[in-house]
Amino acid sequence: MEAGGRFSKGAMVYEGKAKRLYQVEGRSDLIWQEFKDSLTAFNAQKKGNFANKGALNREISSLLFQELEKNGVHTHRVADISATEEVTKKLEMVKLELVVRNVLAGSTAKKFGIEEGTPLERPLVEFYYKDDALADPFVSDDQAIMIKAAKSLAELDELKVFALKVNATLLPVMRSAGLQLVDFKIEAGRDTTGVLHLADEISPDCCRLWDLKTGEKMDKDRFRRDLGGVEEAYREVCERLKKALLK
Numbered sequence: 001m002e003a004g005g006r007f008s009k010g011a012m013v014y015e016g017k018a019k020r021l022y023q024v025e026g027r028s029d030l031i032w033q034e035f036k037d038s039l040t041a042f043n044a045q046k047k048g049n050f051a052n053k054g055a056l057n058r059e060i061s062s063l064l065f066q067e068l069e070k071n072g073v074h075t076h077r078v079a080d081i082s083a084t085e086e087v088t089k090k091l092e093m094v095k096l097e098l099v100v101r102n103v104l105a106g107s108t109a110k111k112f113g114i115e116e117g118t119p120l121e122r123p124l125v126e127f128y129y130k131d132d133a134l135a136d137p138f139v140s141d142d143q144a145i146m147i148k149a150a151k152s153l154a155e156l157d158e159l160k161v162f163a164l165k166v167n168a169t170l171l172p173v174m175r176s177a178g179l180q181l182v183d184f185k186i187e188a189g190r191d192t193t194g195v196l197h198l199a200d201e202i203s204p205d206c207c208r209l210w211d212l213k214t215g216e217k218m219d220k221d222r223f224r225r226d227l228g229g230v231e232e233a234y235r236e237v238c239e240r241l242k243k244a245l246l247k
């Protein structure tokens with residue numbers, strides 16, 4: 001972990017739905033990530049925001065990435081800069097979103113007409129093609145190779161093993177914070193030597209987290225489904241993770 005003070009922010013290179021990415025001056029191997037307060041759902045058809053959302057997500061993500069590093073998962077993390085900013089390794093991004101499900105909810109529950117909340121006998125890994133214009137469609141293994149999002153079935157297996165390792169690490173962490181990790185989406189990329197790293201973020205934006213005792217939703221579904229209490233839920237997740245991890 002390098003000290004944040006020695007980096008300076010360069011030109012903006014990309015603005016996404018939840019983050020802005022900047023160059024790091026004099027460092028073509030790094031990226032400066034700034035978390036925004038905006039919140040979108042259904043491929044940005046629904047838009048919202050709340051104060052401190054960016055800061056909460058950065059803090060949650062930083063805590064989880066540190067825990068994953070401790071457990072042998074390489075991540076893009078280099079330095080925390082401010083409440084909403086961090087410096088990360090620049091990676092060659094895999095053009096697939098990796099979704100892991102422990103309990104059936106959301107799109108896959110709907111697709112198969114299975115009741116939301118049905119536990120799965122073993123974690124399910126799914127690939128979605130990272131393409132906003134196509135609304136990130138689900139892809140089978142053979143389709144992923146056909147569209148050249150992966151080179152081979154061996155590469156897809158590597159991605160599945162990676163996603164399952166992240167899941168196995170996060171499950172007890174979330175449990176210790178009184179949260180059930182229902183499902184989540186991660187993104188990955190390779191460094192110049194080809195080593196797979198966790199990238200992007202892990203936050204209530206890209207996980208389903210249910211309170212272990214009450215089953216209450218503590219994630220972006222509160223926004224997607226107009227349940228109210230979005231900010232309170234994100235804040236509660238952050239507080240609980242700090243309590244569980246920063247002992």
Ligand code: TMP
Binds near residue numbers: 099107183184185208
């Ligand atoms: P889904 O049930 O809508 O397919 O979502 C599965 C998980 O992936 C859920 O935790 C939300 C997350 N997710 C994202 O982070 N970004 C997305 O674009 C989608 C569709 C899902």
Ligand code: ASP
Binds near residue numbers: 017044
């Ligand atoms: N992340 C996607 C969006 O921002 C979809 C979602 O999370 O529902 O539109």
